[in-house]
Amino acid sequence: DWVIRSGLLEPVDRYFGINRLPDATPDVAIITGGVRNWMQRRAGALASQASVRRAPHVILAGGSRLMGQKEGPDVDVGMREADYLKEIILPQLNENGFDSIEFCRVESDEGEHVMQHAALRAVSKVDLRKGLVQIVGNAGNWVQNAGQFRMAVRYHLGRYGFDDEDNPQLCVVTDAFP
Numbered sequence: 001d002w003v004i005r006s007g008l009l010e011p012v013d014r015y016f017g018i019n020r021l022p023d024a025t026p027d028v029a030i031i032t033g034g035v036r037n038w039m040q041r042r043a044g045a046l047a048s049q050a051s052v053r054r055a056p057h058v059i060l061a062g063g064s065r066l067m068g069q070k071e072g073p074d075v076d077v078g079m080r081e082a083d084y085l086k087e088i089i090l091p092q093l094n095e096n097g098f099d100s101i102e103f104c105r106v107e108s109d110e111g112e113h114v115m116q117h118a119a120l121r122a123v124s125k126v127d128l129r130k131g132l133v134q135i136v137g138n139a140g141n142w143v144q145n146a147g148q149f150r151m152a153v154r155y156h157l158g159r160y161g162f163d164d165e166d167n168p169q170l171c172v173v174t175d176a177f178p
Contacts, residue, residue, distance in 0.1 A: 033062035033081030
């Protein structure tokens with residue numbers, strides 16, 4: 001009952017802290033690693049939303065977590081999540097017309113560390129005083145994913161005014177999960 005009432009598994013296209021559609025096209029979209037199905041779902045969410053508001057830059061940030069072959073038929077022995085992003089997801093996004101993709105390999109299996117590196121890359125592409133960053137998540141995980149990015153920017157990079165109530169700068173797009 002709580003899952004249905006919360007809407008946690010419904011598709012999301014909004015600002016992170018405000019239940020409102022973004023006013024502008026994001027400057028950069030970010031997909032981080034995870035299990036195979038999450039990475040596939042995130043790529044699908046980005047591709048399906050691109051006709052509405054297509055970010056000109058995409059950052060793929062993956063860590064060193066060793067994937068298991070049971071995750072899917074396209075997972076090779078010894079493949080890390082960063083490898084999967086680079087070898088499988090990046091070409092899929094290219095096929096969907098995304099041509100400005102930056103790949104970031106992070107030598108950590110901690111999602112927080114991966115997001116810190118993604119935040120550093122985003123800072124190089126976006127003026128965080130006024131730019132708009134889009135976290136591409138998946139249903140059920142988008143709050144954690146976007147929250148990690150906000151924390152990385154605010155606390156680890158010292159940009160305390162980023163994404164405040166008067167200036168929303170972080171948006172999220174996800175799929176749904178039945």
